[in-house]
Amino acid sequence: MGETLRHAWTLARKDLVLEFRTRTAILSAVVFTALVLMVFNFGRDPTAVAAIDLAPSILWVTFTFAAMLALNRAFQLELENQALEGLLVAPISRTSIYWGKLAANLVFVAVVEAVGLPLFVLFFNVPVAQVLGPLVGVIALATVGFVTVGTLFSAMLVRTRFAELMLPVLLLPFLIPPLMGAVQVTARLLAARPLSEVAGWLRLLAAYDVVFLTLATLLFPHTVEQ
Amino acid sequence: MTLARKGHWTTVVGLVLLGGVYVRAVVFTPVERLQGPAQKIFYLHVPAAVWTELAMVLVGVASVVFLFLKDPRLDRFAEASAEVGTVFAAIVLTTGPIWGKTVWGTWWAWDARLTSTLFLFFLYIGYLLLRGAVGDAGARARYAAVLGICGMALVPFIHLSVYLFRTLHPQPIILKPSAPSLPPSMLVTWLLSFAVFTVLYVGFVMQRYALGRAREEGDDG
Amino acid sequence: MLRADGLRHAFGRVRALDDISFLLTPGQTLAIFGPNGAGKTTLLKVLAGLIRPQGGTTHVEGGPRAVGWIGDHAQLYGHLTVRENLLFWAALYDVPAPLRRARVDEGLRRQGLADRADEPVRALSRGLVQRAAIARALLHEPRVLLLDEPFTGLDLAAAAEFRRLLAQLAGAGRIVVLATHNVGEGVELATDIAFQQRGRFVSLGPRGARTAGAVVEEYRRAVGGG
Numbered sequence: 001m002g003e004t005l006r007h008a009w010t011l012a013r014k015d016l017v018l019e020f021r022t023r024t025a026i027l028s029a030v031v032f033t034a035l036v037l038m039v040f041n042f043g044r045d046p047t048a049v050a051a052i053d054l055a056p057s058i059l060w061v062t063f064t065f066a067a068m069l070a071l072n073r074a075f076q077l078e079l080e081n082q083a084l085e086g087l088l089v090a091p092i093s094r095t096s097i098y099w100g101k102l103a104a105n106l107v108f109v110a111v112v113e114a115v116g117l118p119l120f121v122l123f124f125n126v127p128v129a130q131v132l133g134p135l136v137g138v139i140a141l142a143t144v145g146f147v148t149v150g151t152l153f154s155a156m157l158v159r160t161r162f163a164e165l166m167l168p169v170l171l172l173p174f175l176i177p178p179l180m181g182a183v184q185v186t187a188r189l190l191a192a193r194p195l196s197e198v199a200g201w202l203r204l205l206a207a208y209d210v211v212f213l214t215l216a217t218l219l220f221p222h223t224v225e226q
Numbered sequence: 227m228t229l230a231r232k233g234h235w236t237t238v239v240g241l242v243l244l245g246g247v248y249v250r251a252v253v254f255t256p257v258e259r260l261q262g263p264a265q266k267i268f269y270l271h272v273p274a275a276v277w278t279e280l281a282m283v284l285v286g287v288a289s290v291v292f293l294f295l296k297d298p299r300l301d302r303f304a305e306a307s308a309e310v311g312t313v314f315a316a317i318v319l320t321t322g323p324i325w326g327k328t329v330w331g332t333w334w335a336w337d338a339r340l341t342s343t344l345f346l347f348f349l350y351i352g353y354l355l356l357r358g359a360v361g362d363a364g365a366r367a368r369y370a371a372v373l374g375i376c377g378m379a380l381v382p383f384i385h386l387s388v389y390l391f392r393t394l395h396p397q398p399i400i401l402k403p404s405a406p407s408l409p410p411s412m413l414v415t416w417l418l419s420f421a422v423f424t425v426l427y428v429g430f431v432m433q434r435y436a437l438g439r440a441r442e443e444g445d446d447g
Numbered sequence: 448m449l450r451a452d453g454l455r456h457a458f459g460r461v462r463a464l465d466d467i468s469f470l471l472t473p474g475q476t477l478a479i480f481g482p483n484g485a486g487k488t489t490l491l492k493v494l495a496g497l498i499r500p501q502g503g504t505t506h507v508e509g510g511p512r513a514v515g516w517i518g519d520h521a522q523l524y525g526h527l528t529v530r531e532n533l534l535f536w537a538a539l540y541d542v543p544a545p546l547r548r549a550r551v552d553e554g555l556r557r558q559g560l561a562d563r564a565d566e567p568v569r570a571l572s573r574g575l576v577q578r579a580a581i582a583r584a585l586l587h588e589p590r591v592l593l594l595d596e597p598f599t600g601l602d603l604a605a606a607a608e609f610r611r612l613l614a615q616l617a618g619a620g621r622i623v624v625l626a627t628h629n630v631g632e633g634v635e636l637a638t639d640i641a642f643q644q645r646g647r648f649v650s651l652g653p654r655g656a657r658t659a660g661a662v663v664e665e666y667r668r669a670v671g672g673g
Contacts, residue, residue, distance in 0.1 A: 003541075007539060010539060014524070014527070017527065018526050021526050022526050080524060080525055081525070082518060082522055085497065085516075085518060085522060086522030086536070086583075089497055089511070089514065090511070090540060091510070091511040091512045152372070156373075160356070160359040160369075161359050162359060166356065169351075169352050170352040170355075170356060170373065172348070173345045173349040173352065173380070174376065177383040180387045180390075181387065181390075184390070184391075200390045204390065207383075207386075208383055211383075215375065215379055216376075219293075219372045219375060219376070222368045222371065223369065225368060226498045364458060
């Protein structure tokens with residue numbers, strides 16, 4: 001276990017160094033997030049729909065799309081010079097490869113969300129100061145779910161044709177339950193309602209994370225086997 | 227008799243029985259008081275919906291065993307089950323709006339149950355697309371199994387979110403834990419139609435399985 | 448010691464390994480020649496633990512930790528410097544942290560890369576990348592070296608240089624397995640020679656006094672073409 005975590009961390013750190021050195025992907029994802037938020041603002045009739053009513057959906061659709069962008073590149077990195085083969089030959093467990101990728105993806109998406117959230121507050125003028133803690137909590141809960149499944153799928157899609165197109169098609173049905181939950185919880189939070197109203201959703205989000213993290217860890221070796 | 231012919235005849239028997247069930251449904255089962263004759267579509271809609279989900283679960287179960295045994299027959303079965311599930315999902319998605327138009331007054335109400343079948347439908351489509359996108363047979367079977375298992379795990383989450391989401395849909399009244407509140411004659415009709423759909427599922431899967439096998443032999447030979 | 452016993456593997460109906468057995472002890476270098484698709488790479492991947500064979504067993508003394516792998520791709524990340532790449536792989540191979548820097552510097556020096564160590568890998572020529580790949584494969588001081596088409600893309604001078612290096616490595620009590628479709632390449636390094644065709648070893652034996660020319664001639668008779 002300790003060894004697995006150490007190797008996972010080595011891998012994740014390498015991915016992040018690569019990411020922040022090239023910066024193209026992270027910058028694109030951040031700019032993309034800002035643009036989507038802008039598009040949503042102009043994509044509604046301001047006289048008919050108040051921004052606050054749409055705000056939770058907008059936030060989550062934006063985060064979902066941004067996460068999708070991030071996921072495609074995770075295993076793309078390993079195709080360069082067939083580094084993935086090197087990882088598979090190395091005396092490290094498959095689990096540590098998956099966890100390393102997962103951790104790097106989580107950091108990547110978290111950075112995008114950390115930029116996206118203030119922009120969202122600014123553009124849509126939503127009151128978050130009172131609920132920032134719980135809001136960050138639900139973002140974390142849902143993001144872990146998204147990225148867990150997404151990392152697994154991107155591992156098997158990286159070598160298929162049209163990977164960029166296939167990932168959203170396969171992934172979106174899986175994102176619906178956490179997306180529904182995240183939107184519901186966010187809406188209650190922004191309306192200053194008590195969290196007890198959405199206890200069911202919170203349990204669903206937590207259960208989703210646990211089930212798919214376990215499943216993805218068990219299934220990942222089958223996606224890289226030869 | 228070859229598997230394809232057996233499947234063919236099973237399907238024929240299933241279709242004849244389906245006709246029989248509908249005779250019973252229309253002629254011998256009372257008309258539902260609030261929904262009127264439109265409710266008859268449920269004998270098609272609900273069993274198809276149940277089998278859409280069961281087919282996904284069977285894809286998942288076959289996939290789990292496949293990853294342990296690596297037996298190509300399991301992969302072929304999963305593929306067949308997924309295609310039949312897609313067809314059943316399509317039945318649910320066409321009959322649902324027909325009923326909805328009469329009773330709710332709108333074709334598509336974004337009702338959560340129908341929506342969740344829609345997502346199951348997309349899940350199936352994704353599964354079949356993935357199979358189409360991977361050239362190597364070994365990788366195709368493994369990837370499909372991974373997706374199939376995740377799909378199976380997703381079914382309860384779709385259900386849960388349906389329960390939590392406010393819904394227009396009539397709450398399920400057949401498979402709920404307390405005693406069924408359906409009048410006995412409707413329940414019997416429904417159970418018969420469910421049995422018929424089971425026959426249809428088996429028939430379709432047998433034919434599709436035989437086709438998959440023939441195709442593989444064609445590829446290799 | 449490296450042992451393969453009755454290895455069998457097939458991709459669909461294509462036989463990649465068909466009843467392959469051999470035993471190598473330290474100091475031995477096995478050169479495997481065969482046309483593309485003969486199953487050479489599959490054999491190396493099985494020996495490296497990348498593929499679990501459908502039949503037969505392998506035994507590598509020391510396990511995956513004792514294996515060094517050089518493929519036709521360098522398994523290095525282009526946007527990291529040579530040194531960063533080596534430090535990353537050293538960590539994955541569990542070279543103890545205090546030794547890592549010294550080990551990496553030593554490797555860089557031996558491959559004549561000391562003055563290029565802080566350049567990103569993508570800025571290096573193919574020959575230098577190959578040297579970095581060798582340094583990478585030797586970081587954990589493997590007792591078994593697996594080489595898959597290592598001459599691909601090297602110009603004449605670089606190939607000669609690489610052969611000299613291999614001779615040193617093989618001489619130092621290692622087991623080396625070298626696979627290439629380029630018949631005759633590396634014959635002078637080999638203690639043993641095998642011809643592989645459609646998954647089978649059609650011949651396997653000590654090189655004895657055979658020259659590269661004699662081996663090519665023999666290969667033409669045994670396998671055909673050339």
